[in-house]
Amino acid sequence: MIMNKSLNDAGMKRVPSRWKGICEEGEKFNKSNCNRKSIGARWYVKGYEAEFGNLDTIDGSEFLSPRDAYGHGTHISSIASGAIVKDTSFFGLARGLARGGTPSSHLAIYKVCRATGGCSSADILAAFDDSIHDGVHVISVSLGTSSPLPTYVDDPLSIDSFHVVARRIAVVSSCGNFGSYPQTVxxxxxxxxxxxxxxxxxxxxxxxxxxxxxxxxV
Known part of the structure; x- marks a missing residue:
């Protein structure tokens, strides 16, 4: 399996002794896919299947594992703390150095959504709970409820994030992909x-x- 260069652990410090997370195996993903950069990986499907039915992976568009089938999670992880990658480009455009915001940071992956876009509130809450146990410092979550927004007490992400912020873990999230129009944040x-x-x-x-x-x- 080819490792994404942004997840290369060259020069990374050893895994912190306080880390309590695991590298959970599954379909086309094993413990060797974790390293000193990606120190943990978990995946969640029980909530999804209870809400939407069994997840079909026969066509190869999804994996019952932490493996990213769609690329969104890998993309966001690379933006947050991808390793330094030299001589990269977008089909020859903007050639140069690529790096995440904090290349020296360790990553822990918690896969809660499917390539089809389906997410379960139960899976998201389970991932937040596990992240607290594992000992993360910052949670980057690129998820959200579409407008019109529910109240905070009805929004699973607001509830889950409050749960971890109360334990002094920062939560960073996206403002969405719709704009610039009123009430799209x-x-x-x-x-x-x-x-x-x-x-x-x-x-x-x-x-x-x-x-x-x-x-x-052009």
Missing amino acids: INTAPWIISVAASTIDRVFPTSIMLGNNQTFV
């Missing part, structure tokens, strides 16, 4: 650090040649 609970997207001062021009041999820079 999600994860507004005051105890959550909500992060929004922004713009950059860079452009990525590239040449496109049409069938008539005309070339345009």
